[in-house]
Amino acid sequence: MRRITIDPITRLEGHGKIEIFLDDAGEVANTYFQVPELRGFEKFSEGRPAEELPQITQRICGVCPEAHHMASTKALDNLFHIDPPSPAKKLRELLYSAFYVTDHTTHFYILGGPDFVMGPDAPVAERNILGVIAKVGLELGGAVIKTRMQNHHIIHVLGGRAVHPVFGLPGGVSKGLNEEEIKEVQQIARDSVEFGKLSLKVFDDIVLKNKEYVDMIVSDAYTHRTYYMGLVDENNQVNFYDGKVRVVDPDGKEFAKYAPKEYLDHVAEHVEPWSYAKFPFLKNVGWKGFVDGKDSGVFRVAPLARLNAADGMATPLAQEAYEKMYSTLGGKPVHHTLAMHWARLIELLYAAERLLELSQDPEITSTNIRTIPTAVPDEGIGIVEAPRGTLTHHYVTDERGVIKKANLIVATVNNAAAVNMSINKAAKALIKPGKEITEGLLNRIEMAWRPYDLCLACATHNLPGHPLLPIEVYDSKGKLIKRFS
Amino acid sequence: MKTLVLGLGNPILTDDSVGFRVIQGLRAKFSRPNLTLMESSASGLTLLDLIAGYDKVIFIDAIQNEGGQAGKMYRLNTENLSGTCHLASSHGINLATALELGKRLEIALPQQIIIFAIEVVDVNTFSERCTPEVEKAIPLAVSMVAEELSGG
Numbered sequence: 001m002r003r004i005t006i007d008p009i010t011r012l013e014g015h016g017k018i019e020i021f022l023d024d025a026g027e028v029a030n031t032y033f034q035v036p037e038l039r040g041f042e043k044f045s046e047g048r049p050a051e052e053l054p055q056i057t058q059r060i061c062g063v064c065p066e067a068h069h070m071a072s073t074k075a076l077d078n079l080f081h082i083d084p085p086s087p088a089k090k091l092r093e094l095l096y097s098a099f100y101v102t103d104h105t106t107h108f109y110i111l112g113g114p115d116f117v118m119g120p121d122a123p124v125a126e127r128n129i130l131g132v133i134a135k136v137g138l139e140l141g142g143a144v145i146k147t148r149m150q151n152h153h154i155i156h157v158l159g160g161r162a163v164h165p166v167f168g169l170p171g172g173v174s175k176g177l178n179e180e181e182i183k184e185v186q187q188i189a190r191d192s193v194e195f196g197k198l199s200l201k202v203f204d205d206i207v208l209k210n211k212e213y214v215d216m217i218v219s220d221a222y223t224h225r226t227y228y229m230g231l232v233d234e235n236n237q238v239n240f241y242d243g244k245v246r247v248v249d250p251d252g253k254e255f256a257k258y259a260p261k262e263y264l265d266h267v268a269e270h271v272e273p274w275s276y277a278k279f280p281f282l283k284n285v286g287w288k289g290f291v292d293g294k295d296s297g298v299f300r301v302a303p304l305a306r307l308n309a310a311d312g313m314a315t316p317l318a319q320e321a322y323e324k325m326y327s328t329l330g331g332k333p334v335h336h337t338l339a340m341h342w343a344r345l346i347e348l349l350y351a352a353e354r355l356l357e358l359s360q361d362p363e364i365t366s367t368n369i370r371t372i373p374t375a376v377p378d379e380g381i382g383i384v385e386a387p388r389g390t391l392t393h394h395y396v397t398d399e400r401g402v403i404k405k406a407n408l409i410v411a412t413v414n415n416a417a418a419v420n421m422s423i424n425k426a427a428k429a430l431i432k433p434g435k436e437i438t439e440g441l442l443n444r445i446e447m448a449w450r451p452y453d454l455c456l457a458c459a460t461h462n463l464p465g466h467p468l469l470p471i472e473v474y475d476s477k478g479k480l481i482k483r484f485s
Numbered sequence: 486m487k488t489l490v491l492g493l494g495n496p497i498l499t500d501d502s503v504g505f506r507v508i509q510g511l512r513a514k515f516s517r518p519n520l521t522l523m524e525s526s527a528s529g530l531t532l533l534d535l536i537a538g539y540d541k542v543i544f545i546d547a548i549q550n551e552g553g554q555a556g557k558m559y560r561l562n563t564e565n566l567s568g569t570c571h572l573a574s575s576h577g578i579n580l581a582t583a584l585e586l587g588k589r590l591e592i593a594l595p596q597q598i599i600i601f602a603i604e605v606v607d608v609n610t611f612s613e614r615c616t617p618e619v620e621k622a623i624p625l626a627v628s629m630v631a632e633e634l635s636g637g
Contacts, residue, residue, distance in 0.1 A: 040612065128582055138590065145592075
């Protein structure tokens, strides 16, 4: 058997590798997507006061600290049996919306976009943000930087720090916004809405007007019929900060809808001997292996999954964009993995619009931002939508609030099975006997997982001489015949 | 000259905290006007935001080389930093690309960038302590950076 390993997967947070094994005929026999796992979180958190966890858990990931901070804060509300005052919830969602604007902007322009703007076969040296601004214009580059900086500023103002906010407390938040600050937030939100609209236009001009790209998006190599999961509000519209978890089946029909505290009734984890990562699946469907379809418990999370799992977007411009995507791609749900880039930009616009809405809310400058907890703590579960998918924090404490047990299901892990399937299918479709395995071809395999915006091992960046994740191809004798890094 | 010393890493992942630890060591015995000592878990574009406006930046980061000796210290420049933990990777962009982007967008970037990298062992286990060899190397790293600051 020949073997191919993709190592490093370029443009990925964390590290791991993709191995592709070929058979004697040169066809793909199997693929493995391996990720290292950070060790010892449970032990590390044991014996600490639960209130420390919003600060500690946001250190787990260098990319989405705000998501861990928010999931942890909500787990503390639940743990201390406290419902924060309405202005506090709105302030949390405001900060979270600003975070989404920065994160989705980064993914599209730095990670996802270059494949389309520069083309999948462009040399690595050009397939990056520098290539993008060379092609689209410096002005857009400036807008990317400005949008990120401005929204980081909002996080800074509320959280006291630009990256790791000191903000969420059980029962509320540590700081509100005054009249002067909120004016600034409103201006940033208006700018961000314009940037969100511009980004969808860039996508329209560069991707949707190019038939080759649209054909690639809808091609079978990048398509999986799975279940989808995402948080929804009381109207079944997408919400990043709060709501119920909704799961739809591959036909788009609601399969489950549950409160965070019921998550263990719905999600279980499958273990494979070759991977450190666990593979979450829908308990009430069952694990049938790395396969598509209604009988397989594999589900997907992150932007496209959230849009599929909801009935719509809660803001007008995003709703318009939502309808356009589904009418263009043939109705709901959309199973094309590459459409995740489009869905992400619709969410970017939604986050900006939501930021503006919240910044104009009459309650947003209220000083009623915390209810002091008085109940005895025992167990708490908090769920938010991280940019990369549903993120669950679950803590058990003693009566003093000291952690006895902590369990996290990080966003990326929910997609672990689907990522394996995506790589396998793309590799099988693209690698053919007698066809040279070029860098462009391996990049097209990488494009099968890049939309998931993986943040593996949540996310240290340590690699011997290599930044990211390698792809290695092995022949049927186990000899390395191609390495892409 | 406005100088920034930026320790990179993750304070709760064993040896990945070494950049933070060196900054803490410097802070205890080093203070002067126009010098900023900072810890950060950022990378890529966010680093660009952090270093903009300084004349000189010294990064302190963890590094892993194949067969590298734990605790060994390397002095690198932007051309040979690909092996360090936080400067080589990011949410999609490395330091070299970030600097090039900054240049094209006419952001005020430091004239001089130096990287001190410390060979580490474990960056995958949650702990606030470094492994013994790395722990031992911290005082030497602090004095090397201090020397760089006095000399420069």
